[in-house]
Structure formats: structure tokens, C-alpha cells
Amino acid sequence: MSAFIQYTLQGLANGGFYALSALGLAVIFGVLGVVNFSHGACYMLGAVISAVLLDQLGLGFWVALPLVTVLMFGFGVLMERLLVRWLLKLDPLYNFLLTFGVTLFLVDFVKRRYGVSSLPYQVPAGLEGRVEIAGVGLSKYLIFAALFSVLVCVGVWMLLTKTRIGMIVRASTENAERSRALGINVGRWVTPVFGFGIALAGLAGVLAAPFRAINADMGSTFIIILFAVVVIGGLGSILGAVVAGFLVGLVEAYGQGYAGQFSQVLIFVLMAAVVLVRPAGLFGREEAA
């Protein structure tokens, strides 16, 4: 039983990163129709920048959390303005390929600058050690990471459902053409939404920094699992991204705990099952083909 609780917590913490990042991916896809391949690289950048901030400037986790998120927002805005924007009118495959190129660049850039070995990072002050819950010792930081991700997901959910900005973004996600016809300037929201999605990936990176190995390749597996997440959840669906994110996190953690060496295959088996039974994903709508 104690092992089960451990795995569940681990799964929720991992799922939190997946959910946050998949949320960013889903929002970007919804508004821009772009599948951002570099999302994993942005997650990696988030973690690497927090490690560098600590190493070079002595800025710890609590500073990095908001600062890196803002920096990554800026990075996203730049990327949209300089690159992604020019291909928005074309087939989405082109932006998929473009962001793949950006990924290659970012990964090897970080590798060249900071090497291949992992950068050091500590668990932030106040969250070290374990806490005893129902007779099971659980890492304080993992609890924090899981709760914080849930909180951010809920926050984004509120933002999207309860505010005017959210309404505009949702309307553009739903049907950009019709939103335009109703007098909404969809184009104005394209850049901030892209930045926002990238910022979420960066935020997930900062959260991952204290207990994952920080190196240039940390986003490589992450992005593939993220794709599995959005295929399972349904790419257009914001709720789907969050639910599937936590689902995949849990499957991964239980798999590692109980299934041993072939655990990661489980995620893809789950994905195959979803594609087979509900091609549009759990929360997705059937695309016109």
C-alpha cells in the first residue's frame, strides 16, 4: 500500500508536468493551428535557465519560478514574431517542421554551451525532506509539485472560462473564422497565446528542475510522451490535455513500479488503444477528413 501511494504521488507530479505542457500545446494548437515540436525543448530550456540562474546569479527556485516563466513568454513571443508567423497560412505540417528545426538548434546549442552532463540543482528551501502521511514517508517537494501543477491548471481553466480574454481565446479555438466574423480580432491574440503556451512549458521545466536530471536531452523523450498525451486527450481539447496528462503520468509511474522494464511502452499501448477505439481522442471531436 505504501508503495502504491508513492507511485501515485510520483505519477501525479509527473502528470502535472505533462498536463501543464500539454495545456500549452493545446492552447497554441487551438488558436494558431500549430503543433509546436519545440515544446519539449522549451521545457528543457526552462529547467536549464533555472539551473544557470542559480549557478551564475545565485537566484534560487522561488525567484526562478516567476522569472523563467516570464522569460519563456518572451522567448515564445520572439519565436512567433520571427518564425512561426510566416507559415501560419500554410499547411500545419510546415510549422511542425519549422519547430522541429528550432528543436535541433536549441538542443545542440545547449549541449555545446553546457555540455551533456547534468547541471546541479537543489530542492528549494522549505521543501526538503519527507513528510509522514498515513504512515508513508512522502517527498515534500513532490507533493508541492503535484499540487502546484493542479493549481496552475485550475488557474488556466478559470482564466479560459471565466474571463473575457478566455472567452475570446476559446472562441478562436472553437472557430477562428466565425470569431472573426463576430468582430473579434483573432490575429491580435496569436502572439500572446503562443508566448503563453511556451511559458507553460517553461514553467513545467522549472518545476521539474529540482528532481529531474537537467540536460540538453531532457526534452527529447518528454516531447514524444507529450504527443502521446495530446493524441490520447484529443489535440483540440484543453480539458483533454489536462486529464490525459495526469492519466499518462500515473500510467508511467505505476508502470515503472509494477511492470518494470517495459513500462514506457505502456503509454504507447494506451495511445494505440485510444486511437483504435476513439480516433479523435478521449475529449476530441472528429476532424473533417
Add this chain to the structure above:
Amino acid sequence: MSQQMTSKVELELPAGPVVTERRASLRWLMLAVGLVVVLALPWFVYPPVAMDIAAWGLFAISVDLLLGYTGLLSFGHAAFWGTSAYATGLIAIHVGLPFPVAVIGGAVVAMVIAVPTGYLAVRRTGIYFAMVTLAFAQMLYFIANQWRDVTGGENGLQGIPKSFFGIELVETDSFYFYYAAIPLILLGVLIAWRIVNSPFGRVLVAIRDNPARARALGYDVERYKILVFVLSAGLAGLAGGVFSISHGFASLQELVWTTSGKVVLITVLGGIGTLWGGPLGAAVVVLLEDKLASSGFNGIGIITGTIFVVIVLAFRHGIWGTARNGVNAWLHRRRVKSGQSM
């Protein structure tokens, strides 16, 4: 842009060639030039590098068959290249058959793997197809990584022999090996060319341009897609098998998603929907990587990533597509001019 497509396909594909008599003779001339280049290549390029170019060229053609002619972007083609690299190696090591047989065996294994993958992947189109294929390739990567007894895990499969009917020159000298292996690559290219220029190929293009119309005309779109997916996997397998025999080992590198990305890069650089662009793109990328690697520059992705971004932003027809459009425009201008003078 010279295409006059009425359909909704937004990939910028060059217009299909209109075969007039002059074009047909031009085509034979180009084919002859191509063959001479292929046969002369190891005289000018270090033979193992020449072999890499040929293998990557066929690999890119297999991707183009899907992307350029069927409108499906497979971002997991490393699955078939890599599976065949391992299968070919295992056959060559454990069964001891001559390498061409092992390579064909590897290609068959790749095709077998492609059946369930294709069956699942064709349920989605466009960007979803890319993500599903990518995920399956990653699944195979994990399996190869974990199944150490068979694949050697992170060490890869080493000591793959180049058995060739006991002819020592081929088995030890990479220069002669090239000539023993190139027929396999040319066979793959020939198959791709036949597919594209067959009634089956025309149906694929119809599906690419307008799936709804193809369906309305009575074609089973999904079955065509699965079939071309499996054929394409076979070609990728042929290339991957030759690659692993040539190198004497198969590693996880062959299955990782950057390999899938690299072959798409090569295909787009060469020009999608052109078939011949693949080998051209392969020559550029392989030679560039070889140069960078030998100069000790450790950040190849910085260069290839930038190239990719530039191609996609400004050069979407690729090398072959741009050249072909240029020639077409020139021929058109000449025809207009001679028409005026008459």
C-alpha cells in the same frame, strides 16, 4: 508558384510533369546522368560515405512516397529503417546468409511491423498522422533499448558481417562493397519509380489532392494508404539494412526520433513530391555532416536545425523542385517566344 491545383491541399508541391516528347528525352538523359553519378560516386567520395548517401537517398525516397505522393507526413520512419537495421544485422550474424538476402529479410520485417502501425496511423490524417507515427517509432526505440539480450541495448548490435558468397574483396574493401550493395538501393529506387508511375500511384495522388473525391470515386482510401505505408516501410527497410551492413553495426541511433526528423529534412531539402530530390538532399546533408564531424564541430544540430528553418521558411520546393520549376519556366518562355516568332 506554378501549381494549378484546384484542391485544398496546401503543401506546396510542384506540378506533375507533363510528358511531352522533349521532356521524355530529357528524362532519359537525366536518368543516364544519374546512373553515371551513382556508379562514379565512390571514386570521388570516401566509399562508406558514398554508401551512406545512397542509403539515406533511398530512405528519403521512401518518405517522399508518403509525403509527396500521398500527402502523409510520417515522422516515425526511423521505426522501419531501424527495425530493418537490427533485423538485417541479426540475420547476418545468426544465420550467416549473404548480405543481400539479410537486407531483404530486414526489409520484410520492416514491412510486417508497418502493417499494424499503418492500420492505426491512417485512422488520423495530417498532423495527427505525424504524431501517431512518431509515437510508435518511439515505442520501438524503447523496446530495442530494453530488449538487451537481442539488440544489445545501448551498446547496439556489433560485428555484423558483410558475407558475400566468400568474395573477400567485397567483404573487406568498402569500395567494392559499394558496388555489391548499390543494386539493392537501385532496386528500391526502381520500385518507388514504378509505384509513382503506375495506376496505383495516380490513385495515391488523387487521395493526396482530394481524399473525399477519391472516396466518392469508389477507392478505398484507407486501404490505399496502408498499402503505400507498408511499401514505403519496405523501401526504408531496404535502405536501413544496407546502412547497417555497411557500418557493421546497428545502434539505437537508427531508431531515435531525430533520425526520423533527419530523413524528413533530407526529403524537404531535396524537394517533396519529386522522388529524385531525396538522393540530392541526402548528398548535401551527409557530406555536410561528414565535413562538420571531421572538423571537430560538436553541434551539428545548430547547423542542420538552421538549414531546416531556412528551407521551410523560404525554400519550400527544395533543390529539385526549385530546379524543375526553373526549367519549366524556361521551357515555357521559350515556347512562348518561338510561338510569337512564327
